Amino acid sequence: MSAIDPKPTASDAPAAAERAIPLSVPHLAGNEWRYVKECLDTNWVSSAGPFVTRLERLVAERAGCAHGVAAVNGTAALHTALLAAGVGADEEVLMPALTFIAPANAARYVGAWPVFIDVEPAHWQLDPSKLADFVERECVWKDRALWNRTSGRRVRAVLPVDALGHPVDADPILAIARSRDLVVIEDATESLGARYKNRPVGRLGDIGCFSLNGNKIVTSGGGGVIVTDNAAWADRARYLTTQAKDDPVEYRHAEVGFNYRLTNIQAAVGVAQLEQLDEHVRRKRRIAERYTSALAGVPGLRPMSEAPWAFSTFWLFTVLVDEREYGIDSRALLRALAASGIEARPLWEPLHASAAHRRSQSYRVEVADALYRRALSLPSSVGLEERDQERVIHAIVHAQRT
Numbered sequence: 474m475s476a477i478d479p480k481p482t483a484s485d486a487p488a489a490a491e492r493a494i495p496l497s498v499p500h501l502a503g504n505e506w507r508y509v510k511e512c513l514d515t516n517w518v519s520s521a522g523p524f525v526t527r528l529e530r531l532v533a534e535r536a537g538c539a540h541g542v543a544a545v546n547g548t549a550a551l552h553t554a555l556l557a558a559g560v561g562a563d564e565e566v567l568m569p570a571l572t573f574i575a576p577a578n579a580a581r582y583v584g585a586w587p588v589f590i591d592v593e594p595a596h597w598q599l600d601p602s603k604l605a606d607f608v609e610r611e612c613v614w615k616d617r618a619l620w621n622r623t624s625g626r627r628v629r630a631v632l633p634v635d636a637l638g639h640p641v642d643a644d645p646i647l648a649i650a651r652s653r654d655l656v657v658i659e660d661a662t663e664s665l666g667a668r669y670k671n672r673p674v675g676r677l678g679d680i681g682c683f684s685l686n687g688n689k690i691v692t693s694g695g696g697g698v699i700v701t702d703n704a705a706w707a708d709r710a711r712y713l714t715t716q717a718k719d720d721p722v723e724y725r726h727a728e729v730g731f732n733y734r735l736t737n738i739q740a741a742v743g744v745a746q747l748e749q750l751d752e753h754v755r756r757k758r759r760i761a762e763r764y765t766s767a768l769a770g771v772p773g774l775r776p777m778s779e780a781p782w783a784f785s786t787f788w789l790f791t792v793l794v795d796e797r798e799y800g801i802d803s804r805a806l807l808r809a810l811a812a813s814g815i816e817a818r819p820l821w822e823p824l825h826a827s828a829a830h831r832r833s834q835s836y837r838v839e840v841a842d843a844l845y846r847r848a849l850s851l852p853s854s855v856g857l858e859e860r861d862q863e864r865v866i867h868a869i870v871h872a873q874r875t
């Protein structure tokens with residue numbers, strides 16, 4: 474063991490049978506220590522430094538975008554992206570009903586209103602046909618803008634999410650957006666490394682966001698990156714994330730900005746992780762293959778799948794539990810797994826049912842509710858060992874009999 478490497482050795486590790494198996498934890502197996510040490514040795518520890526720039530470039534490259542702007546987390550990235558794209562107060566942002574709450578919160582931060590559209594049943598992403606129905610039946614095109622008939626507000630943007638490592642079906646969504654002059658802000662926070670028809674996520678819309686939170690496929694501890702081909706928006710994002718500073722020396726600010734900068738130390742970890750992204754994707758896909766082949770034949774379990782047009786990272790491997798066939802429901806399975814030291818999690822409370830967003834409109838949300846009741850995400854850490862995954866599989870296969 475080196476002087477700066479306090480990682481446990483194999484002999485320190487508890488036996489596999491008693492070890493807790495977490496849902497999704499970081500896998501720090503590359504240059505993380507070396508790069509963080511470099512920050513400390515060079516005194517570049519704060520919110521500027523070479524690793525921040527390197528991280529921005531690496532993430533932009535992965536997304537095939539011209540520009541990357543780091544932010545302190547994925548939520549801040551979404552907030553900034555909405556501002557950079559010009560979404561403002563009392564405008565509306567169409568987004569999926571089934572997703573983590575951050576995009577809905579980010580819309581409210583800018584004074585805009587989310588409108589929750591259902592997800593499709595096959596891959597659990599924003600449903601393009603319901604989106605089209607909403608735009609055609611519930612909105613009116615007037616004065617070269619789209620207006621929601623019910624609220625009277627202008628619909629300004631679509632915010633599709635690439636959920637669980639799988640890309641959204643972007644082309645029909647883009648077609649709708651282009652026909653109605655809507656900005657497309659892609660929440661790719663969960664899906665760095667995924668592709669749609671061979672196009673990388675993050676660049677499917679006009680501006681995209683990634684998260685480098687600890688549970689993501691690569692992490693900087695916490696962090697986010699905005700990517701876009703739009704140079705003016707990238708400049709605006711950089712300006713807003715750095716307190717809207719107008720002068721490098723004098724403390725002059727023409728606008729209210731945000732301290733959303735990532736530190737060089739965090740970026741150092743992020744750069745080391747980005748170097749391993751392909752390996753992490755490979756491991757996640759291998760985990761998914763093993764779950765799929767072991768669980769697909771279990772009556773009442775339906776593992777997540779990959780659309781023909783998708784390359785998924787399978788960030789969080791998720792199954793649907795049919796109580797009648799499987800014998801117990803998803804929450805009983807969650808408890809049975811917890812009793813064996815295995816961490817599983819349901820998907821997110823659908824946003825139309827969230828008390829935090831009760832004043833927002835929703836449109837024909839049915840699938841999201843069913844998925845919420847039935848889905849369970851299983852341990853999917855990049856470093857998940859085969860014997861631990863076998864323990865998970867064994868516990869699932871036998872849970873309904875206990």
Ligand SMILES: Cc1ncc(COP(=O)(O)O)c(C=O)c1O
Nearest residue numbers: 546547548573575662663684686
């Ligand atoms: C869909 C989605 N959007 C946004 C975020 C926010 O990212 P962060 O946690 O880095 O703020 C997350 C999750 O973490 C997410 O899952």
